Amino acid sequence: MIFRRLFCSALAVAGLLGAGSTRAEERFITVSSTTSTEQSGLFGHLLPAFEKASGIKVRVVALGTGQALDLARRGDADVVFVHDKTAEEKFIAEGFGVKRQEVMYNDFIVVGPKADPAKAHGTNGRDILEGLRRIEATKAPFVSRGDKSGTHAAELRYWKAAGIDLDKAKGPWYRDTGSGMGPALNTAASMNAYILADRGTWLSFKNRGELAIIVEGDTKLFNQYGVILVNPAKHPHVKQADGQKFIDWVVAAEGQQAIASYKIGGEQLFFPNAKP
Amino acid sequence: MTTLGDSFLTAWQLVAAADTRLAGIVWLSLRVSFAATLIACVVGMPIGALLAVGRFPGRRVLIVLFNGLMGLPPVVVGLLVYLLLSRAGPLGAFGLLFSPTAMVIAQAILVTPIVAALTRQVIADEWAEYREQLRSLGASRSRAAATLLWDGRFSLSTAALAGFGRAIAEVGAVMIVGGNIDGVTRVMTTTIALETSKGDLPLALALGLVLIAVVLSINAVAYAVRGWAERKWG
Amino acid sequence: MTVWLAIDGLGLIEGGTTIIDSATLTLSAQRNVVLGPNGAGKSTLLRLIHGLLHPSGGRIAWPTSLSQAMVFQRPVMLRTTVLANVEYGLKLKGYATAERRRRAGESLARVGLEHIAARPARLLSGGEQQRVALARAWALEPELLILDEPTASLDPASSREVERIIDEIAASGTRILMTTHNLGQAKRIAEEIVFIDRGRIVEQTAVEPFFTLPQTEAAQRFLQEETP
Known part of the structure; x- marks a missing residue:
């Protein structure tokens, strides 16, 4: 039947197009973060440095802090990078996050x-x-x-x-x-x-x-940013090792320097203050 | 007014510079929406043809349903697909969220009713003309549906184009299920939304102009091909 | 001559209007032409016999089942080649590709169109399209061919050609049941005339006596009006 053949090839083409460049073997983590960090351009400055150092790609989904935490609650992110201490502590208390670490403030x-x-x-x-x-x-x-x-x-x-x-x-x-x-x-x-x-x-x-x-x-x-690894005990597919690598990098000297060096029009936007 | 002028200039510069990032975004937009439209056609056209030709209980209800679903809000579809594909959702295990595949699924759902409803209209007109001849030759209703789908292929290209236009222009669904991740799921519409939120209105509008140009050229090519085919086959 | 179709009290009512009114008729002649004024129900009767319409009452009996084909006033051509149009009917009957092609080719040759087999069917003239429709029907080698005003929308030359083909199909042994507005054509083709008026079968007569001495007043009036 010509229609059956047409049907199958159409689906195959659609599959190829849809999945085309999502290489399964690409190593990446998903970070749910806030529009302020994404839209200010910080991630555009920060992430290439981390990717170069670690070989891990970071995919950022930028939302409001509340939505970003909800996304992580559903297990759709490996790391959250947000700025609402109260909400973050609640997130940890509910068992969705492993540990909150302060990174920087603006x-x-x-x-x-x-x-x-x-x-x-x-x-x-x-x-x-x-x-x-x-x-x-x-x-x-x-x-x-x-x-x-x-x-x-x-x-x-x-x-x-x-x-x-x-x-x-x-x-x-x-x-x-x-x-x-x-x-x-x-x-x-x-x-x-x-x-x-x-x-x-x-x-x-x-x-x-x-x-x-x-x-x-x-x-x-002052507006404190924190970073949290999503709890693998709640969501087993969380990329624990790679997510932790990102957190370790961003609170360590290299990441902190990268944050401090991001400027728009000569003005520094974010001030690193991770506690060693 | 300066914004409009700036936008045309920026749009032209973007295209002239053959910016690779822009090209990547345009290509992803085309790929995702084309795949979604293809799926929508494969699923929606037979449904539309059977709705036009068939006689079964619930047919009228289905016709109203598909006509109604043409106005499905993209955000609702996005949310629905998000909840399905989310790790906490029933299909979470596949890890498809925030991938082009997720965007294809959402757009395909959005577009299938459009393709089905428009196909039903086209095939219903054809059926009125062909019905006696096809039944005289002994065609079953499903066979007649298949014949009319092939025979109406030039008119049906309009249904496919309408679906494609809807897919490539929508932002609500792909924003939610794609996440607008730079270099992975960022398409033209989500880029436009992003630049708008950054307050870069000229750039946003310029991207909008590029999108319109892309959609227009695809329609122009399709129109020309259709005209040629119709002159050839009558 | 044996009876091949017996219709008993056949009726069709649509939306409160009686279109066919308890028609009773037996057909045994090979070539039959149904005549009658506009709106008398000629086409409807043919469609009931062919099974395209379901009667509201009465019954249609086939002493032996006959394979049928029908040709309509306006030929319906698929958007493909002439050959593929003729093949389409054979395909639905389940013939294999090679056999299909052979039969379709032969049928086209018989209507004199084998030279345009590869042309898009929709772009042909009305007369050529009707000949393709005849080839499509003929390829099925039906035992009964029903034709509804096959030359009504054609010019005289095309009409003559279509008539010649109908004649040939009949000569091959196929039973013919057709309607026409063209009395000359009816005379040339028919052995027997069925006259129908306002949904009722008024008379059924051999072709000679019908045109010289119709039995009913309605038929007489019809012949007077139709003859210039």
């Missing part, structure tokens, strides 16, 4: 319209809590990630620390976008709104419009 900044209608800059532009209070008081437009990411979690902590009950204060001024850092910045740029962002994404972000940094440098704004 910092959050408040970005907003250059004219700063809410006067969120304050006296020295270093007080995050005062800045948020002023934004809330003037009901100046504020864009929130609203996506359970590490940045979103941090934002919620700052509102709380500033003594503002968001549930009550929320109004049309507070735009919950449910999107990644980049899309949220795009929204903020088009609305001329305030937004909490990580410095790395901001520095590599091109569509800034009228936005500028309004608050920065408050020690409260």
Whole structure:
């Protein structure tokens, strides 16, 4: 039958096309990480060095911290590389992660319209809590990630620390976008709104419009990144040895130097602080 | 306006520079969507033909179902395939998540109803014309379906192209099951989404223009081949 | 002459309209032409006999089962070569490739089209397409050939050629049951005329007496209207 032959060859072609270059023998690990690390370009700088040193390819799936951890909970990643200490510790406590190691930090900044209608800059532009209070008081437009990411979690902590009950204060001024850092910045740029962002994404972000940094440098704004091996006891297929190699490399001198040397426009984005 | 101008310029520069990274991304897009469309045709066309020609209980329900599934949201398909292929899912053992194969599966699911529904329309028209002759010659319904699929091959190319267009343009499904991994599962649409989130709107739009150009050229070639074949066979 | 088809009280009602009204008829002649005004139900009767339509009532009895083929007013050509179109019917009957090719070739030669066997069938003229349809039917060597207005959409030259082929098929021993609008053609082909009016079989007469002295008033009126 000609149709049967047609059918079989079509499926064979489809199989070839679909699986074509996924070489099974390629050695790789899957890292679920955050958009901030991927989109700032850090991984593009860091991973080739690791691949060269180890021969292991790293496949990065970039999501919000919450999603990245959920992905790992389902066993779809070998290593998580995220920035939300509370959520990470919960992840370990649930038994999904082996051990959390601190790698580096960057910092959050408040970005907003250059004219700063809410006067969120304050006296020295270093007080995050005062800045948020002023934004809330003037009901100046504020864009929130609203996506359970590490940045979103941090934002919620700052509102709380500033003594503002968001549930009550929320109004049309507070735009919950449910999107990644980049899309949220795009929204903020088009609305001329305030937004909490990580410095790395901001520095590599091109569509800034009228936005500028309004608050920065408050020690409260430091944003710690941790790296965790997914627990092989929960997910036996996890590439334990290669995943651990990546973690060991990134917290050791070589990886830490590579992180420190990543700069955009002469500015360092991430500050290594792994404890030996 | 400057963004638009920039984009055309950037698009042209990208193509002119024959950027190998871009070429890799375009090639992966084409490969994945072509494979998905092929599977969708192999599965969807016989289904469509049997829906047009056959008489069996539930046929009307299936027709409505396939017509409805044409509007399947890619994100839903992506999620579904993700849950299937995830390590915690029923097909997790194969380790297919975040691979081009996963993307092919998701797009094939997305596109099959489109191919089936459009095929049903084409074959139903043919069946109205051919029915008496084929039955007079003693063709069974499944045999008639096969004959009409072959006879309607030029019209059916439209169904295949519609499916391909949908596959290569969608971003929701491949983003979820592919993970947009650089060099492994990054295709044109996910690159566009990524550059948009980085705020590089001119580059995103330029990539969009390249995508449109690729899709247009494939359609133009298919149209020309179809025209030639129709003139040859009537 | 032995009876080869007996129809008893055959009826077809579609959407409340009676299209064939309890038709009773026996056929024993080799060449039969069904005549009647437009909309009388001629084509429907042929389709009921061929099995393309299911009757609402009555029965069709075949004293001995006959292999059949049918040629329609508008020939349906597949998008392939002339030869493959003729082969298609043989393929459905399960003939092997070599046998198929031989029979199809012979059949095409008999309708005088072997020289265009490799041409795309859809691009032929209407007359040529109808001859391919005849070759397709003839290749099956049917014991009964049913033809529904086979020359209605053809020019006079093509009509004559199609008529010649029908005549040859009949000469090979195949029973003919056809409808036509062309009274001259009916006279030339038929041995027996079945006259049908408004879904009823009105009379069945040998061809000579039908045209000289029709028994019913309806047939007389029909002949008067149709004869210029």
